[in-house]
Amino acid sequence: MSENRLFNKALSDFMYDFAGGDEIRKLADDGFSVSQIKKELSFPISKDKIGQIMWEHFVKNGKICLEEPKESGVIRKTKIIREQGEFGKVSFRQVVEEVPAEDKKYVLCSFGKLLLSKKKNLLQITQELSEADRDYLQYLPWPPADVWHVEDERIIRINNTINSKL
Numbered sequence: 001m002s003e004n005r006l007f008n009k010a011l012s013d014f015m016y017d018f019a020g021g022d023e024i025r026k027l028a029d030d031g032f033s034v035s036q037i038k039k040e041l042s043f044p045i046s047k048d049k050i051g052q053i054m055w056e057h058f059v060k061n062g063k064i065c066l067e068e069p070k071e072s073g074v075i076r077k078t079k080i081i082r083e084q085g086e087f088g089k090v091s092f093r094q095v096v097e098e099v100p101a102e103d104k105k106y107v108l109c110s111f112g113k114l115l116l117s118k119k120k121n122l123l124q125i126t127q128e129l130s131e132a133d134r135d136y137l138q139y140l141p142w143p144p145a146d147v148w149h150v151e152d153e154r155i156i157r158i159n160n161t162i163n164s165k166l
Contacts, residue, residue: 021053028054031154033132034139051139058140062104065148069106105151107159112142114162125165133158
């Protein structure tokens with residue numbers, strides 16, 4: 001990616017995060033769907049961008065794990081640390097830390113693989129889901145790999161619907 005494109009992406013991410021990142025994360029934690037969050041916001045933002053912010057938040061807070069959670073109840077969280085040098089230069093660094101998983105149960109999700117392969121007309125199967133559950137599948141950037149999601153009502157509904165039709 002060119003330097004100019006990287007800068008523009010970073011600036012865009014900063015702008016959206018400044019404008020409403022906290023509000024998006026709060027509404028996502030409260031169980032709002034992407035469409036519901038978009039209706040609540042007072043500035044224009046795409047559903048894909050809302051999904052991206054939700055995804056990053058869920059990965060950072062351990063609701064979604066990109067690696068299988070260890071049996072010891074430990075998950076890896078990443079966070080960005082802001083540091084200021086002795087001459088005032090500000091820099092950022094990413095820190096990965098292992099934290100207790102708080103006895104959460106996780107469910108294996110392969111939505112990214114399924115969406116990529118469009119196995120057994122997955123788009124038709126998702127029509128049986130509620131709009132909020134479809135939003136969750138459609139607008140979060142599921143990678144084409146296995147991920148682990150905290151077991152909650154939404155993920156159980158989605159898994160049950162998809163698995164019953166495959």
